[in-house]
Amino acid sequence: xxxxxxxxxxxxxxxxxxxxxxxxxxxxxxxxxxxxxxxxxxxxxxxxxxxxxxxxxxxxxxxxxxxxxxxxxxxxxxxxxxxxxxxxxxxxxxxxxxxxxxxxxxxxxxxxxxxxxxxxxxxxxxxxxxxxxxxxxxxxxxxxxxxxxxxxxxxxxxxxxxxxxxxxxxxxxxxxxxxxxxxxxxxxxxxxxxxxxxxxxxxxxxxxxxxxxxxxxxxxxxxxxxxxxxxxxxxxxxxxxxxxxxxxxxxxxxxxxxxxxxxxxxxxxxxxxxxxxxxxxxxxxxxxxxxxxxxxxxxxxxxxxxxxxxxxxxxxxxxxxxxxxxxxxxxxxxxxxxxxxxxxxxxxxxxxxxx
Amino acid sequence: xxxxxxxxxxxxxxxxxxxxxxxxxxxxxxxxxxxxxxxxxxxxxxxxxxxxxxxxxxxxxxxxxxxxxxxxxxxxxxxxxxxxxxxxxxxxxxxxxxxxxxxxxxxxxxxxxxxxxxxxxxxxxxxxxxxxxxxxxxxxxxxxxxxxxxxxxxxxxxxxxxxxxxxxxxxxxxxxxxxxxxxxxxxxxxxxxxxxxxxxxxxxxxxxxxxxxxxxxxxxxxxxxxxxxxxxxxxxxxxxxxxxxxxxxxxxxxxxxxxxxxxxxxxxxxxxxxxxxx
Ligand SMILES: Nc1ncnc2c1ncn2[C@@H]1O[C@H](COP(=O)(O)OP(=O)(O)OP(=O)(O)O)[C@@H](O)[C@H]1O
Ligand SMILES: [Mg+2]
Numbered sequence: 001x002x003x004x005x006x007x008x009x010x011x012x013x014x015x016x017x018x019x020x021x022x023x024x025x026x027x028x029x030x031x032x033x034x035x036x037x038x039x040x041x042x043x044x045x046x047x048x049x050x051x052x053x054x055x056x057x058x059x060x061x062x063x064x065x066x067x068x069x070x071x072x073x074x075x076x077x078x079x080x081x082x083x084x085x086x087x088x089x090x091x092x093x094x095x096x097x098x099x100x101x102x103x104x105x106x107x108x109x110x111x112x113x114x115x116x117x118x119x120x121x122x123x124x125x126x127x128x129x130x131x132x133x134x135x136x137x138x139x140x141x142x143x144x145x146x147x148x149x150x151x152x153x154x155x156x157x158x159x160x161x162x163x164x165x166x167x168x169x170x171x172x173x174x175x176x177x178x179x180x181x182x183x184x185x186x187x188x189x190x191x192x193x194x195x196x197x198x199x200x201x202x203x204x205x206x207x208x209x210x211x212x213x214x215x216x217x218x219x220x221x222x223x224x225x226x227x228x229x230x231x232x233x234x235x236x237x238x239x240x241x242x243x244x245x246x247x248x249x250x251x252x253x254x255x256x257x258x259x260x261x262x263x264x265x266x267x268x269x270x271x272x273x274x275x276x277x278x279x280x281x282x283x284x285x286x287x288x289x290x291x292x293x294x295x296x297x298x299x300x301x302x303x304x305x306x307x308x309x310x311x312x313x314x315x316x317x318x319x320x321x322x323x324x325x326x327x328x329x330x331x332x333x334x335x336x337x338x339x340x341x342x343x344x345x346x347x348x349x350x351x352x353x354x355x
Numbered sequence: 356x357x358x359x360x361x362x363x364x365x366x367x368x369x370x371x372x373x374x375x376x377x378x379x380x381x382x383x384x385x386x387x388x389x390x391x392x393x394x395x396x397x398x399x400x401x402x403x404x405x406x407x408x409x410x411x412x413x414x415x416x417x418x419x420x421x422x423x424x425x426x427x428x429x430x431x432x433x434x435x436x437x438x439x440x441x442x443x444x445x446x447x448x449x450x451x452x453x454x455x456x457x458x459x460x461x462x463x464x465x466x467x468x469x470x471x472x473x474x475x476x477x478x479x480x481x482x483x484x485x486x487x488x489x490x491x492x493x494x495x496x497x498x499x500x501x502x503x504x505x506x507x508x509x510x511x512x513x514x515x516x517x518x519x520x521x522x523x524x525x526x527x528x529x530x531x532x533x534x535x536x537x538x539x540x541x542x543x544x545x546x547x548x549x550x551x552x553x554x555x556x557x558x559x560x561x562x563x564x565x566x567x568x569x570x571x572x573x574x575x576x577x578x579x580x581x582x583x584x585x586x587x588x589x590x591x592x593x594x595x596x597x598x599x600x601x602x603x604x605x606x607x608x609x610x611x612x613x614x615x616x617x618x619x620x621x622x623x624x625x626x627x628x629x630x631x632x633x
Contacts, residue, residue, distance in 0.1 A: 079456050105458040115449040119373045120366070131362040132457040175452075 030093070030182060032057040032215050033078070038087035040073050040239075047073040049239035051089070055184075055217060055232075060210050063219040064226040064325075065236035066333060072112050072218040075188050076235075078217075079109055085179055092183050110177030112188040112219075117160035122274050125161060126179060135179045140179075149177040149199075149207055152317050167194055174202055184215045191225060203229050209334065223325035223346075237333040254323035254331060255280045257297030259304070262288035262317035269313050274302060283331075288317065359459035363467025364474075370441075370477055385430040385483050390490060393419045396556075411554060413592045418492055421593040423492040424582040425555025427483050428575055431476045432549060435518045436542045438472050439525030443535050459533070461627050465620075469522050476518040477511055484510070484586070494586045509585030516612040517578040520580070523619035527626040549575050558596040574615045577608040 031054035036194040036277065040048040055061040063071045076082040078089055080100040088095070094102035116125055126147065130140035148154045151171035153164075161169060170193050172291065187206070191199040206229065207319040210216050220226050226233050227247045263269045266289050271280050273291060278300045281292045293300045297320045308315055371378065397418035401532070409415045445451045454464060483505075488494050496504045525542070532538050553568060553575035559567055570576055580600065583591075588601045 016523075074459060081456055083454055101458070104456060107456075109453075109456055111449065113449050115452050117366075117450050118369070119370050124369060128362065129453065129457075130365050131365070132359070132454065132459055134359075134458065223410065 022248045031055055032059075032092055033061075033217065034088075034090045035074075035078070036088045038077065038084075038089055040070070040077055040085055042073075042291060047239055048077070049127050051236070051239070051241050051242060052087075055215060055233055057215055058210070058213065060206075060216040060218060060229055061229045061324045062226045062230040062233045063217075063236050064221065064223070064329065065219070066221060069236045070239040070304045072188055072234060073239075075109075075186055075217070075219060075332055078103075078205070078284065079107055079186055105182040108177050108180045108182035108185045108214075110174055110190050112192070114173065116161040116169055116172060119160060121158050121160055122148070123157040125172060126176055129179050130178045135180065143179055150178075162355075170194055171202075173200065175177065178205065178209060181209070181212060183216055184217060185209065185320065187216065187218045189219055189221070191220075191222065191259065196319070199225070223329060227325040234307070235329060235332045242332045251323045251325065254327055255262060255292030255294055256322075257293050257295075257300075258321055258323050258327060259291040259293060259297055260317070260321075261291070261304075261308075261315060261318040263308060264314040268311070269308055272307055272311055272313065276300075276303065276307070278303075292323075296338060359463035360467035362459065362471065363454070364470045365465055365485055366454070367468065367471030368474065371471065374617060381430070381434055384399075384477060384481055385426045386486055387425060387478070388426050388429070389419070389483070389492070391494075394423050394447055396422065396444050400594060405445055407595055408433045409592050412596055413590055413597060414588060415592045416587055417491075419487070419491055420493045420496075420587060421583075422556050423483075423487040423494065424586055425553070425579055426487075427510070427582055428553075428555055428578045429550055430479050430483060431514050431518050432546060432576070434476055434479060434573060435521035435616070436470060436546060438468075438475075439529035440535055441536055442468070442526055442529040442568045443532060443538050445536075445550065446530065447533075447535070454576060461513060461624075465526070465623060465627060468526065469519055473518050476514050480511065480514050481507075497538070501570070506585040510582050513578050513581030513609065513612065517574060517611065518621045520612065520616035523616065523623035525621040527619070530623075530626045549573060554579050558594055572611070574612055577611045577615075580608045581605060581612075587616065619625040 011127065033055035035054070038048055038051050044210045051070075051074060053061075063069075065071050073082065075085050078091065078096060079097060080103050086095045088097075090096060091103050092106045094106065096103055110124070123144065126144045127140065128145065130159065135143070148157055151174060153168060153172060153175070155180065156164065156168065156216075158162065161172065170191075174187075174190055177190070190206075191202050194202065203225070204220075206216060216227060216229075218226075230247060232244060232246050233250060234241045235250075236242065238345065243253075245253075261269060266284060266287075270284060270289050273279055273289075274282055277294045278292050278293050280294050283290045283292075301318070301320065305315065305318075356596065381427075400418040434581065442451075484494055495506050498506060527543060529538055532541075553572045553573045554570065555575065559570040561567075562570060584600045584605045589602075591598050
């Protein structure tokens with residue numbers, strides 16, 4: 001999958017050569033998270049394989065990647081729960097390796113797995129967290145009320161967490177992570193297992209926290225979450241960052257439109273269409289081919305049909321659509337993410353074509 | 356962070372009172388020892404010892420009183436050692452990640468856990484002393500109220516120091532282990548020799564030489580010396596043996612416990628500093 005990227009020209013930058021995307025960083029605006037050449041090995045398995053990136057203050061930055069890509073491992077190193085083995089990482093100017101205490105004072109976390117004490121009540125969970133982070137009493141109590149409303153657990157405040165449903169637990173975890181207003185908030189797959197309305201509400205609140213000045217580092221394998229929430233996304237796979245860009249930039253690498261064709265002779269069709277000026281790139285799938293076009297697809301399509309017809313290639317299927325985050329993801333990782341809660345065919349075009 | 360340990364302490368105590376079955380069973384065991392083993396053995400020993408001459412002017416105490424002090428120590432040992440299992444569950448269930456990634460310093464975490472452990476041991480020690488008196492153990496017999504108070508404070512001071520030592524040991528082992536079963540195995544393996552190679556149930560004076568030396572320096576024995584000194588008195592006769600503690604003896608016993616606990620603290624501190632929890 002890496003090789004085919006080489007042919008793409010344009011505004012997107014492909015790792016491993018590291019550089020900061022989304023335009024130049026204004027001078028004097030030092031990144032709040034800076035990671036260089038980070039590696040992490042479990043036994044003899046390299047879970048994180050030399051990643052470098054930086055996050056600007058006030059950004060919402062996402063790692064989008066399939067299961068086992070190394071997202072949580074990278075986060076665990078950054079939040080000082082795993083030792084930094086190789087590379088460099090700094091948050092707010094503090095080195096992760098030499099100054100973990102300063103890091104812990106600067107960050108907040110929502111963990112991927114449930115980490116609630118089963119024998120404490122909803123209220124106690126939040127109170128404990130606020131105390132851990134030394135929030136003043138008044139602010140703590142006020143924030144607890146606000147968050148209990150947000151995650152709609154007000155009625156359950158005196159319930160032991162073991163009596164909550166899975167989604168309620170998740171909501172409580174998110175509420176806990178949002179108690180403090182840290183410099184950087186790490187959210188490891190925050191909305192996993194939540195119903196759509198709740199997810200929307202969480203996003204809205206996360207945006208609000210972000211507007212108040214907290215930088216957000218998010219991992220997700222929900223395309224729409226990455227797409228709608230992030231300022232910038234790094235797609236990560238096999239412990240490496242494959243590509244970084246704004247959602248708009250990433251989608252635009254696939255051209256303005258995608259056209260899917262099934263024909264009587266796909267290789268021939270590919271040869272014929274490759275030379276058209278509006279066609280940026282063609283990928284061959286099992287049954288058909290996909291064209292990424294630089295112009296409005298509806299205007300390009302008649303020319304394509306004419307060309308094929310003139311050369312005796314019969315078309316059996318045509319489909320045209322805008323690239324989505326799913327397409328971007330499949331394009332860069334060669335994988336599709338199918339998971340609980342994920343609508344299977346939501347615009348999955350490259351995906352559908354793969355079978 | 357000046358009060359981080361209080362936060363940890365607060366949470367631990369919430370969980371302590373919430374685990375009611377654990378609380379009850381941790382008290383039931385020593386109560387059963389006292390009620391069955393204590394009374395059964397006392398009815399034998401006290402008859403056997405009845406004919407033996409008690410030195411002039413020395414207070415003779417029954418077996419129940421003698422071993423009751425040992426049972427207080429035993430409960431402290433068990434509770435402290437097995438508190439590590441809770442730490443291991445916290446670790447395995449990811450509960451510790453929240454704490455370890457928070458700004459609360461490692462020292463405060465250890466202190467908080469230690470304080471709550473000591474509190475638990477205090478509660479147990481007091482209840483067992485009360486229960487012992489109820490079924491006929493002569494704790495603080497013939498003491499003035501002031502002496503009783505001093506006695507209780509003395510017992511608790513010894514219990515605290517001992518509990519801390521084994522809490523640290525337990526925490527250090529727990530943080531290094533993966534499975535609760537393995538930990539349970541180690542703890543069971545540890546409790547047997549510590550309990551039996553001590554003067555909890557019998558005098559150690561007639562042990563073979565090597566065992567006697569080991570037993571004399573066993574932290575358990577040091578603790579029980581302190582408990583007997585404060586709960587029975589400095590000079591008493593039990594199981595055919597004349598116990599006479601000088602203040603120096605007791606200070607040395609306490610100093611021994613302090614050294615033991617300091618070593619265990621160093622061990623726990625070192626293990627926690629390197630703790631990696633995911
Ligand atoms: N404690 C561990 N010991 C050994 N291998 C591990 C450990 N934790 C993770 N791994 C491996 O490292 C790789 C990356 O795992 P990681 O949890 O970082 O992935 P992820 O991107 O967060 O995936 P997911 O989307 O499923 O959360 C996986 O292949 C996993 O099997
Ligand atoms: Mg993960």
